[in-house]
Amino acid sequence: MSMSLDEDAVTYGANDGLGILNSLPGLVWTTDEAGTLRYVNTRFIDFTGLMNDQGESWQLASFLHPDDQLVTVRAQKDAQQGGVQLVAARFRRRDGQFILLNLSVSPMNGPGGDVCWLAIDRLETIDNPISNADRDFRNFLDSLSLQALLLTPTLELDFANHAAWRWYSSSGVPQDRRANFNLGKLEEIAFQLQAGQNRNEPAVVSYQALSADGTLRWLEAHVTPIREQNGELAGYCVLQTDVQDSRDSSHLLGHEMEILEMVARGAPSASVLQRLCDVVADLVPDLVCGFLELSLDRKLFRMGAASSLAGEFREIFDGKSVISDKNPCSTAALTKRTVEIATMAECDQHDTLMGEMMLANALHYCKAIPILSPYGNTAGILIILRHQQADFRPREQQIVDRAKHIAAISIDRTRHEEALLKRETQVERSQAQLVAAQRISSTGSFTSDIQRDENIWSEEFYRIFDLDPELKPSIDAVRERVHPEDLELFDFEMKRGFAGEDADFVFRIIRTDETLRFIRGLARITHYIGDHPVFMGTVQDITETRRAEDALRRGEEALAKAREELAYVSRVMTISALTTSIAHEVSQPLSGILANASACVRLLALDPPNIASATDTARRTIRDTMRATEVIKRLRAMFNRQSPAMETIDLNEIAREVIALSARDMREKLIVLEARLAPELPPITGDRIQLQQVILNMVLNGIEAMAETEERPRRLLVRTALASEDMITLSISDAGVGIAPDAPEKMFEPFFTTKRNGMGIGLSISRSIVENHGGRMWAMSNDGPGATVAFSLPSIEEKCV
Template sequence: MSISLNEEATPTEPDTALILEHLPGLVWTTDATGTISYCNTRLGEYAGIDFGMSRSSHWASVLHPDDAMYAVQYGQSARRTKGHTVINARLRRNDGEFRWFELSASPLADGGKVCWLATELHESASDRTQEEIESRFRRFVNSLSVPALLITPAFELEFANQAALRWYGFLPEGSEQEALADMEPRKFDEILLPLKAHMKGEQTAVVSYQAQHADGTPRWLEAQVVPILEKSGELTNYFVLQNDVQDSRDAAYLLGKEMEILDMVARGTPSASVLQELCNVVDDLIPDLLCCFLELSLDRKFFRMGAAPRLPSEFREIFDRKSVAADKNACSFAALTKKAVEIQNLVETDHSNTSMGQFMLANKLNYCRAIPILSPYGNTAGIFAILRQQHFELKPRELQIVDRVAHIAGISIDRTRHEEALVKRETQFKRSQAQLVAAQRISSTGSFTSDIQRGENIWSEEFYRIFDLDPELEPSIDAVRERIHPEDLELFNVEMQRGLAGEGSDFVFRIIRTDASVRFIRGLAKVTHYIGDHPIFMGTVQDITETKRAEDALRRGEEALLKAREELAYVSRAMTISALTTSIAHEVSQPLSGILANANACVRLLALDPPDIASAADTARRTIRDTMRATEVVKRLRAMFNRQSPAMDEIDLNEIAREVIALSARDMRERSIVLESGLASGLPSVRGDRIQLQQVILNLVLNGIEAMVEIEGRPRRLLVLTSREEEMVTLSIVDAGVGIAADSAERLFEPFFTTKRNGMGIGLSISRSIIENHGGSMWATPNDGPGTTVTFSIPRTPPLAPSV
């Protein structure tokens, strides 16, 4: 009787169970471990085994020991590949005889199970010779895609299939040779020594060890060892199936390292440590590769060393803090072009002349590949460089390792760059805040943001200091209002009402601090935006007390300066008149002498008998004329000494120029100075103070005379010119004196600057001030020849509007 060992796997459909019971063969199913989970009645009757509920059986227990290993392997292959498999194997009958069956293995969709159908071939084990059996077994083993070995109990290699010979490099790829090559005994040792070391003294079903692959690299193998026993139980051989698990071990190692390194990144480990660990991963998985990571500065202009654990320190010196564009090497090209750069044979390229190329040659490195690590924004963030002594194409496994390592490096570098950018922004923000606080303290300016309607305010540190408020105090308008001077409180309230209406403000008010001091404050606020219908203000308050005091002091200073300027002008006029004393005395003495002579003549004419009345009358008229003449001279002199306020009248510039020329004519004659005038006819009048303008012209004439006192060997000429230029009337004094340097022309008008031996240096400064007060300007220029020209221009009197 046959029953299921797994109730869940028992066919429950009646029709299915009926079909399986009536199939002309033995039917059973196995799970992933090879344990029978279902069998039909025929298998139980044939094998004479009671598959009861009390014990589970591996299906290999009904197989011939020589067929067990490869039959089980076929079953596992069918389960992995999900393909139909047919093999021949011997099954033990209930009387102990082995009969040949054709076994068909079909994978089921349910949990990796396999369904077996065994059909008898009607020949017994004795019908085949041992040679046929072994030949058939070896042909079967050779057909396996995995390396398989047959080893004697003394650990000598008896047989290796083609897959094993190719794996160890003893059989060229694609060869159909079915037997062992003629190999030296040491070759067998290369295959068996690692296996012996793990099997010695142990009967282990699965052995893991390293062996040398055909490409010369050590690789991890996982071997399933199945002992082959005679009927008597004597061990005849070990059948070994080898599975190359290096890639899976590498994948597991890489996955574990990835998780570990990503955890480092997540915990904020510095990128240098992360990149160092990634280099260690590459070193472990691809030992013949030398690798390094370079990071780029935030502005992408400079390299900085990330990690290069197996490279000499000279490599760091080539790149660390060096310009990306300085050395046209592979890493620089990759950084600039954002494309991978591969150098397969360094000595055949121009890269050998670069600093990196010289380093590679010195260290016998001839292959390089520089891979750019790009940021999420497409910019180069770093370089992953791998170096080798010779060029070998990277295998798919190696390419996968390089790509995954570069990807994780990109994550770490990107995080580091974000942190650096954040730190930089935070530093800049803190520096800006510190600068703002310092600037506000220096300028005594506080800032605020205010929603007046909601009573929400934000004040700067300087705002609190200006109003002498506790920094812990909650900002409020009422707190400010308590500091307002009583006389300015109404003004402050009006400005607050304007703010509530959404208008800006700019006004000056006073506050009283806790020490009873009064400070002047300028408040400025503007609406920056609205939240709903609420205007949000941003503004400043500035303590302008010192400015107000300075303005008052400046105003007082200007008043004092104006008074001093008037005093200086008076002194200047006095000095000018003093210089003209001789000429004035001559001008006055002439009419006085005429008056005296005429008076004496008049007396004599009247004393005649009869008196000469007509002649006496003429003499009296001449006396009156000379008296008027002397009176006019005295009036002009008195006006120049008079300290009266300026009187603005319409003035003929030609007329006052002639008056000045007349006053200074005698002085010029005594100094042999030729006076020439070019007074323009029809000159418009100007509006100004007659006495001040006369003083200016006289000062310029005297300066010209003074400049020519020491001139010898050429004519002393003084030219007085007037002209009209558009809306200005111009007067120029041209002398032939010592002249001035071009760079001194403007300095002539500076107070107390003089080129005279005994001059005070205030005449031209006062003269320019007078002209500028008349809305004009004054300047000096060196002549083409000897001497200097000093010119001033003032606006003409506007013409009267025509009457309608």
């Protein structure tokens, strides 16, 4: 289907990079297989006077001389089938004259059978000599970027354009190109033409030749026979292109596909890196290539691969710390920057293991390129070593860059696999540890959607409830194990779970062997599926704990009873030590009672009776009786084994009562008692009898400590004080033998004593009583002779807080 000659079919300007075609010294156009114009450059428009204001399609034949139309049709078909064709035809100029043009017809890539036409302008009329056309055609070839050569039928060089001279020779283009061009450079083309191969048909020849810079490179030449109008061979047109880079790219691409397939198949990174080393060494001469990987924690090097010297690389780097040796690879790994050393012998790293290895192999140039992970961390190092410093050509740089890119992909995949394997191992180890921990602690775990009765149980959960591991988890399966007396509690907690409330309760189960076990169930809501709460929780077999707690409770009760018995014994022994004082305290009021009673009888026997004096005497009798009764009452309480009774107590008051009981004993032993009781002390809460026992024990210890003191006064000081806003202190200081340096704490140990007949339980019991009241008790040496024993108790105000 032909296209109209509109802006979609014919482009006039320089848009899309077509300005190059507009600048050529010739006419350029393209036609489809039907001969319809699809593109024309500006020179074609200027030459033909083509107008595009009618919106119609244009045929090439409309611009040709009628006698030359058949020639151009044949050239177009031959171009579509066999390559470039060179013909001559007459074109109608805008003034109506026909001008002879030399035409080159080339097939275009892609579907449709389009061809491209090239022609020269500035020709004269048909009567002009052909030499002018030939001259202008050669000018046209000089404007091309591809290499163009014209050969005679005898294969002598007739013409080489500028591009060909620049490729073959670094010198300028000489005047006589034929005399200065060595046809030996075209040996492969000449060989094929001399052998008669394709002499009459277009041919494509690939061969290697030395370029101007001395490197051997591949060229692809399109050789087309040129014929006169009578069909005789006029020569050959050779259009050739340097295809070394494209061949290398294709070669590299093929290797890339192969190596990427290795990566995709999961080949070990060492195999992938070794293949990369081989490819780089094959494509880039005078080069030693190597790869190092870094461990997951980026602390150690791991040998990747090397094109040579693999053993020496392995010895230097494999398993070694990144920071163990200052070398280019370590520096690149740590800084994430490329490190380049032009001459190792002149570098301060020449005495490192890597420097010694390089110099031993006559390698002086080094380049260490970091290979970064997608997260920006160093994952590996690409090492390039050369005998001498040499800059990479663009092609070589492309090869190195591609190798680095593929290495990064392979190393990253390997690191991900290692990390995944490590995580899987950690998960397996964690799961094993969890199972072991659950078994040791008798704790099972579960996840449950109670409303849907969808449950997941751990192995230990099944074992605790004595259920078959193949049994589908369900609430009913657990409920069947619950003790009948605890079913109501279990059902109540399930209802709370239905309502979306957490649970923490203890219930009993009966296993298949009819053993009774105590279970603690704990569940918390972790998330919701729709409006259904999902619980995660634990069940723990606390049977042994409950048994241990019961045993401990019974032991504590027995211990408390033993302590009470021991305290009672201690109290009896303490009071026994005050027998004389107690007897005096009782006998005094009894003597007063007897005397008062006798006086009352005499006063009543008088005539008349002395009622007033008898009444006063009777009052004194009552007073003494009450006094004796209080003493006996206090003694009876101290001898009684009653349970502790907590009450509000005035510490000063109970201190005075104890002082009264022991006052006579102190007087007989020539001890001076001084009481410094702080006024308005806040009350405390405690057991009166137990605290009196503590104070009495402290007083008797002070008396006994001064029993053998002769050289100084025997003084006993009893003090109370408000130690802080919430603590009250009572202390008793003596002037006795004092305390040994290591004794202050030992004094409170059970059965420790320095007395000849002592049991060593008084202070131990006293400290226990004080600590049970929330206080503390201690002892210390005085600045002078003697020692001080004290205790502190919290006031009622502090307890209220």
